[in-house]
Amino acid sequence: MVVPVNASSPSISAQPLADQMILKRFSKIEMVTQRHKLNHKKNKVDDYPVRKPMSYSTQLLSSHLSNALINEELKDPNNPNPMSKSLIGGSMNVCKTRALTFLQTERRVQGNVPKARNRLMMSEKQNDGTVAMQYGDIDDNDFQFLEDHMPTLPNIYYVDLFGAQFISLMIREGYQHIDDQVRPKPTASLASNTQSNASAVPSSGMTTEMKQYP
Numbered sequence: 001m002v003v004p005v006n007a008s009s010p011s012i013s014a015q016p017l018a019d020q021m022i023l024k025r026f027s028k029i030e031m032v033t034q035r036h037k038l039n040h041k042k043n044k045v046d047d048y049p050v051r052k053p054m055s056y057s058t059q060l061l062s063s064h065l066s067n068a069l070i071n072e073e074l075k076d077p078n079n080p081n082p083m084s085k086s087l088i089g090g091s092m093n094v095c096k097t098r099a100l101t102f103l104q105t106e107r108r109v110q111g112n113v114p115k116a117r118n119r120l121m122m123s124e125k126q127n128d129g130t131v132a133m134q135y136g137d138i139d140d141n142d143f144q145f146l147e148d149h150m151p152t153l154p155n156i157y158y159v160d161l162f163g164a165q166f167i168s169l170m171i172r173e174g175y176q177h178i179d180d181q182v183r184p185k186p187t188a189s190l191a192s193n194t195q196s197n198a199s200a201v202p203s204s205g206m207t208t209e210m211k212q213y214p
Contacts, residue, residue: 079164083124083131083156086182094184096156097123097140100163101179102170118175120166122159123147123185131159144186 081098088094100120105112121134121143131154132147153159167177 079160079167081180081182082160082163083122083182084160088182088184095124095126096182097121097185098159098163098182099179100167100177102175103178104173104175116175120163122163124156124159125152126185129155131156133159133162140186 083096083098084092086092086096088096098121100122102118102120103114104116104118106115107113118135119137121138121140123132123143124130125132125147130152132143132150132152134143134147134150138146153162171177
């Protein structure tokens with residue numbers, strides 16, 4: 001039985017020729033892809049050049065730090081000694097006290113004469129970090145024993161803001177800001193020893209009475 005051959009069906013000899021043409025096209029596509037690097041996706045990080053680590057001398061670092069401190073002071077001329085930025089013994093984590101002293105003068109024939117001298121005391125508490133304040137003349141030892149009954153601010157950062165505003169207000173009222181001291185807060189044991197020693201020493205009147213009445 002003879003099967004008729006369809007005219008539209010490809011011949012057996014034409015099939016390998018078609019495969020060769022397809023392979024040739026794929027090879028051309030592969031060559032173009034490799035030539036133009038179409039499939040090569042480069043990471044953006046690779047575009048940055050490798051930099052050598054920069055080294056700085058100790059003198060250069062110290063000069064930059066000193067300039068930074070100077071610039072920091074120039075930013076707030078009305079508050080030269082903030083408690084939050086005051087170093088005591090190389091550390092800022094120390095309970096501190098700050099005393100602002102103001103002087104008011106009046107003009108007379110002989111010149112400016114001191115009229116009033118006032119002081120604002122601020123003391124950081126050790127137990128909770130709040131800061132007690134007192135405006136007026138008070139002894140440092142008395143202040144420490146009475147600070148629990150004085151008005152307070154939450155922390156030293158609020159105190160620095162209050163101090164700057166208070167200095168500006170006093171200057172507008174005609175006072176001179178003559179002294180600003182930040183010191184380490186004396187310990188309670190030292191203050192109590194000072195007070196006990198003072199109470200243990202008899203006065204001159206008591207000594208005379210003791211001599212008269214043995």
